[in-house]
Amino acid sequence: MTDRRERRTRVRAAAAAALVTMMVTVLGVAPATAASGVSAQTVLDTLAVASESSTSPDDDAFLRWDEPDGTGCTVLDDVLVAESTTATDGGCPVTSGSWTSPWDGEVRTAAADMSVVHLVPIDEAWKSGADTWSALLRERYAMETEWDPTLVAVTTEAADARAGADPGTWMPEGDAASCAYVGDWLTVKLRWDLAVDPLEHAAIQNMLSGPCDGLTLEEPPNAPGPGYWFRDVDYYHPYTTHISWMATAGISQGYGASGWYAPRNDVNRGQMATFLYKVAGAPEYDAPAASAFDDVPTSHVFYPHISWLADEGITQGYGNGDFGPSDEVTRGQMAAFLYKLAGAPAHTPPAVSPFPDVPTSHTFYQHISWLAGTGITSGHADGDFKPNGLVTRGQMAVFLFKFSATVAS
Structure with missing residues (x-):
């Protein structure tokens, strides 16, 4: 007391x-x-x-x-x-x-x-x-x-x-x-x-x-528990398992010395490139002297990872010469990134969409339906996928954890 x-x-x-x-x-x-x-x-x-x-x-x-x-x-x-x-x-x-x-x-x-x-x-x-x-x-x-x-x-x-x-x-x-x-x-x-x-x-x-x-x-404590890594992700956090895996797998160490992961912050496309590169095992790669994208100079902190994504055919940017490294990642884009990271496996999209808000004519329908078919996502509780919704760092940890467990392995 x-x-x-x-x-x-x-x-x-x-x-x-x-x-x-x-x-x-x-x-x-x-x-x-x-x-x-x-x-x-x-x-x-x-x-x-x-x-x-x-x-x-x-x-x-x-x-x-x-x-x-x-x-x-x-x-x-x-x-x-x-x-x-x-x-x-x-x-x-x-x-x-x-x-x-x-x-x-x-x-x-x-x-x-x-x-x-x-x-x-x-x-x-x-x-x-x-x-x-x-x-x-x-x-x-x-x-x-x-x-x-x-x-x-x-x-x-x-x-x-x-x-x-x-x-x-x-x-x-x-x-x-x-x-x-x-x-x-x-x-x-x-x-x-x-x-x-x-x-x-x-x-x-x-x-x-x-x-x-x-x-x-005074910094608030976190409840002790196995796999705890970040001061803002304690044992009872709904994404503890997935975020702790991100740390132990070397995919993310959070925001450096701060000790925070910030699971509710949205992921941008530059960060996404880094996550995907590390999920792929951080392969040896020499980034070219000239950038493939007008808005990603070779001095950009994520340049090697973005360049690797382009060379692997995982992204071609927006088609206008830009990549948009600071733009937030939508759930539809994320599905496409993961599908291509998996090697664009053969997949025949079902005639009936698994999500009422993703028609079969949707730009990312093939990628989203593949994501659902692998069990990486079941969408939101209301049955929708919300392809235009943004992806938080906590949600990204879940997607990458499941991707690694069901595809990368």
Whole structure:
């Protein structure tokens, strides 16, 4: 319990230190040495930026998080005990203690005046990526106790004022409270690989460029488990097996020394070329002195891999002289890349498409139907393939893992 209070105190102290640094810098005084930890700006830059899902979770999408365990206490009781600055009444449900609400600074001694809430509300989590989670992962989020900021005790008034809003539309009053809130928000989103929407991103960026400039955060832990490689892909991540395989197979080491894989970020065509080259075994290859594509200079970081793709006949680019290395890869394009990487095997597309949104006349129908026939994909849960949809780094890991297991082997 003490660890929880100490950790939350350190986060708030870091936010206060950032404010002091900003003020003394404005006054011409040398800023204090930055606190150890990860930069809040770095965390924000790592998070995927995406529009929120238009759906909302059903009542039973997240398992109940307020049911008593074998001791008769609930997760809510555990949080109230941990957050109280004095000993609580010793029983469950907790009825009394002393709590200082971090969002409004109010002190309460009656548990009935406090609300235990998810810092990132369940509805917000759902719309930011949790809609794709398994029931197990949703349960783990709902009852999270390993990373303290996930669940927080605040006054009922503060909880009602915030409701389900994200930082794009609500923050606590006062720079110190807002910076602490933004810091906690970022660590929870990082730990759970949740995206930020454009308005939310802009509001947080505004804080990090202003009163929270220089804010450092304690990095959230990842649950231990076999095959863990990246700090944003823990044992319970739905793509842990596939992403860990990417690392052990030498196909991806994530974003270098940062330790992050960023599974929700979209894959661009240059990155795709590198992935395919490595899946093929990274064969010896001397890239030509002249590029085959106008928009891929020989100095481009992915030039050898893109050039190899062209020489192998896996791609001819867009047909206008460009390859589009920074363009995001669509699912249809990915199907074509994988089909050609497999050697363009003999395949007679079925007369009836396996996907209602991929007609037999579709440009990539042969490649997509081949992908389905090999078992590499079964499409989305709604039965569609979504050929124009973009491919995230997490999804790419799944496709390449299955490709390697069913084709490359």
